[in-house]
Each structure stands twice: as structure tokens, then as C-alpha cells.
Amino acid sequence: MAGERLAQGLEGLADERVDHRFKALPPDAEGRTVGELAAERRNLFSDGFTTPVLALSAESVAHNLALMETYATRHGLAFAPHGKTCMAPQLFARQLEHGAWGITAAVPHQARVYRTYGIERIFLANEVVDASALRWLAGELAADPGFRFMCYVDSLRGIELMDIALREAGATRPVDVVVELGAGEGARTGVRTEAECLELADAIAGVDTLRLVGVAGYEGEVPDATPERVTAWLRRLVALAVQFDKAGRFTDLDQIVISAGGSAWFDAVADVFAEIPELSAPVLKLLRSGAYVSHDDGQYRKLTPFNRVPEEGALQPAFRLWAQVVSRPTPEQAFLNAGKRDAAYDLHLPEAQVVRSGRDGTLREAKGVTVTGLSDQHAWVSTERAGDLEVGDWVGLGLSHPCTSFDKWQLIPLVERDGTVTEFIRTFF
Numbered sequence: 001m002a003g004e005r006l007a008q009g010l011e012g013l014a015d016e017r018v019d020h021r022f023k024a025l026p027p028d029a030e031g032r033t034v035g036e037l038a039a040e041r042r043n044l045f046s047d048g049f050t051t052p053v054l055a056l057s058a059e060s061v062a063h064n065l066a067l068m069e070t071y072a073t074r075h076g077l078a079f080a081p082h083g084k085t086c087m088a089p090q091l092f093a094r095q096l097e098h099g100a101w102g103i104t105a106a107v108p109h110q111a112r113v114y115r116t117y118g119i120e121r122i123f124l125a126n127e128v129v130d131a132s133a134l135r136w137l138a139g140e141l142a143a144d145p146g147f148r149f150m151c152y153v154d155s156l157r158g159i160e161l162m163d164i165a166l167r168e169a170g171a172t173r174p175v176d177v178v179v180e181l182g183a184g185e186g187a188r189t190g191v192r193t194e195a196e197c198l199e200l201a202d203a204i205a206g207v208d209t210l211r212l213v214g215v216a217g218y219e220g221e222v223p224d225a226t227p228e229r230v231t232a233w234l235r236r237l238v239a240l241a242v243q244f245d246k247a248g249r250f251t252d253l254d255q256i257v258i259s260a261g262g263s264a265w266f267d268a269v270a271d272v273f274a275e276i277p278e279l280s281a282p283v284l285k286l287l288r289s290g291a292y293v294s295h296d297d298g299q300y301r302k303l304t305p306f307n308r309v310p311e312e313g314a315l316q317p318a319f320r321l322w323a324q325v326v327s328r329p330t331p332e333q334a335f336l337n338a339g340k341r342d343a344a345y346d347l348h349l350p351e352a353q354v355v356r357s358g359r360d361g362t363l364r365e366a367k368g369v370t371v372t373g374l375s376d377q378h379a380w381v382s383t384e385r386a387g388d389l390e391v392g393d394w395v396g397l398g399l400s401h402p403c404t405s406f407d408k409w410q411l412i413p414l415v416e417r418d419g420t421v422t423e424f425i426r427t428f429f
Helices: 001-016 034-039 056-073 089-097 107-117 131-143 157-170 194-203 227-246 268-273 299-302
Strands: 053-057 103-105 122-129 148-153 176-179 209-216 256-260 283-285 319-332 333-336 351-356 363-365 371-372 379-383 394-398 411-415 422-428
Touching: 001 089, 034 131, 034 422, 053 056, 056 089, 056 363, 056 411, 089 103, 103 107, 103 176, 107 194, 107 283, 107 319, 131 148, 148 157, 148 209, 148 319, 157 176, 157 194, 176 194, 176 256, 176 333, 194 209, 194 227, 209 227, 227 256, 227 268, 256 268, 268 283
Parallel strands: 053 411, 103 122, 122 148, 148 176, 176 209, 209 256, 256 283
Antiparallel strands: 053 319, 319 333, 319 394, 333 379, 351 363, 351 394, 371 379, 411 422
């Protein structure tokens, strides 16, 4: 049933009409469905797309999906990739096809999108205290016995608010929760001490609207992170689960959940989770990395654990933002027609990688071409030589930070190496 719901949802995306809402699509495609346009297999550079246009490499996406499936399987990890990265049901479907246990969310809106497309397992990596969201959740759990949901708790007040809202909603199934262990003083959310974690476990045991199923946290927030500090924190997380289990906190569970894992330290997660001792029930070792699906040419290229374990493989950056030179006021300066509205810029500026001649379509490396700043709709570019760029050239930009690349585009062409567009990825932010 869940698979049918997802398939139907994806068919509905293909039936959406192309119009002015979607940046960069060919003007002469107006009125076609997205599926019809994809079936035409147009070329990104010669068949009517306008710049700027964000493209995803079909080959790199496929490679990254397969690599993380292999990695998780090799290390005995379940995988719930963080959907906030892309918010794209078509990519969720592919992640599930590649063995994902479910999809992680950050806020209730994201969970609602997932449920619209039939996602059956959702891990919400936050405490949910919104009464409206909890009423919705109670209804979803009551309507679908196969739906599995879990979220964080990290405060007594949060437990109180959840209990009140769920009781008022007439919840028929308890909400599964995991105690979030904070990554240290000055880190983000999560309980700071083990004593406070035990206090929360006591409070959860005192209500019938919640069920404690495990522990979780985010090692990416460990202050001044080093392999040693991250490993030490992960061992604290495992020790907390062991302590809870010895104290009988996980009675009558089919599975105990221990979850961590962003995109920068999943090698440490794999190593420490391999040390988890036998508990009173099988352990779901749940990894939540999300940025891998597109990877990037900046932050995650630098931070990926595959740099430390190259024998495990390597992710490939899948994003390329194509913009055109629209002004060349001096031999040292040029301007592209892509800016903050089109490119991620919260971590690093875009990186000029390749130039496609506006005269004959030939490609050359973007030597001497550097993006130095972004305005709303312009990229400021410096050049070393007058002949490096001319008006009309296309410049392919690498981007840093997948999460703030996806969220600027509602419909993203999936492009094969020769420029053929095979699909359009719909996002929901």
C-alpha cells in the first residue's frame, strides 16, 4: 500500500503543468506536463532552457545512492537519510529503493510532505511540541497501523506538552520517542547530562501517550570536533542506551533505537555502533546522513568521511549551476546572471569550474575565473585575462551546501553527461 501511494504521488508530479512558476524551463514548454517535457529528452544547452539553470547530474546521483547503500550494508547500519536536504519525493523514492529504512525530518511540515507521498517510516530529529502538529500526528497514527514515527524529547516541559496535546487529540497509539543526548556544553539541542536523561525517562514512563524506544543525538554538534571527541560522545550515547536497558526502560520492545550520523562523521558512527553490546532487544542502528545524495563542491567535499576512508569509495558532486555572462565591463571583471536567489552562499561562494563557449558550445576549464561576490541576481567574477570570458558564454558553477541549493529551485533538471534532460526533480520547501 505504501509503495502504491508513493508511486501514485510521483505520477501526480509528472502530471503537473509547466508554467511561469518554474525557473529556467523552456518558454515553449508552457502547458506541457512535466512528464511530457521529460519525455522529449531536451538538451540543457540547446533546446530552450534559460539561464540561470540548476542541474543535477544523473550519473552522480545514481553513484551516490549506490555508494551509501553499500556503505550502510557493509557496516550493519539502517539508514534514514535526512529529507530536509532535498525535500524531493522522487529522490526519497530512490533512497528507499536503495535500502533506506525510512526518511528523517526536522519539522512537522516536512513529515506532512512525506506522508502525502506515502513514506511509512519517519524519524523526526526534533522535539515536537506544537499541539496542531501533534493532533495531525495522532490522526495519522490512528489511520495507518503500518505508519511508524519517532521523534526526540529533550525536556520535561516538552513531554508535558506532548502528553496534553495527544490526550486532547484522543490519540489511540503512543508516540515513539528517543531521548536526545546533547553533544556537549554550547552545542545545539539535547539533554546535557545523563542524570537529566534518566529524569526524562521517568517522565515518559509516567504517561501513556509516549513510548521510550531509544536514544539519539547529532555528533555534528560536538564542540571543536575531532575524531577523538566525536568518538567519545558517541560512546556516551551508546552507554546511555545500555544504562536505560539495564534499568528496564525498554521492556516489551521489538527493537531498541540508537541513532546518530550527519554527513561529516558517519565513519565514527559506524565504528562506535559496531561496538554496541547485546541488549534486551535487537538494536536499530540508525544513520541519518542526508547531504550525500547530491554531495557538493565545497563544505561536504571538505568534510566527507570518505576523505578519511578512501578505500570505502568517494561521493561525487552532482550540482552544477549554469549562468551566462551578461556583462564584461573591464578585462578583469565580468558579471553572470545568477545570484543569491539561485545559488547557495551561506557557507562558500560558488566555484567557477567550466566555461561553455557562447559561440560554438565548446567546453574549457574555467582557469583564471573566480566568483568574488553575489548580488541578488548577479555573480561578481574576476578574470585574469581579457580572453577568459565574453558576453554570452555559459559558466558552470560548483556549489557548497546542498540544503541551501535545493531550496531555491522548485523543479530541477536531472541531466545526463551529454546534456540530455531525463527527468525533473520537484522540491517542496
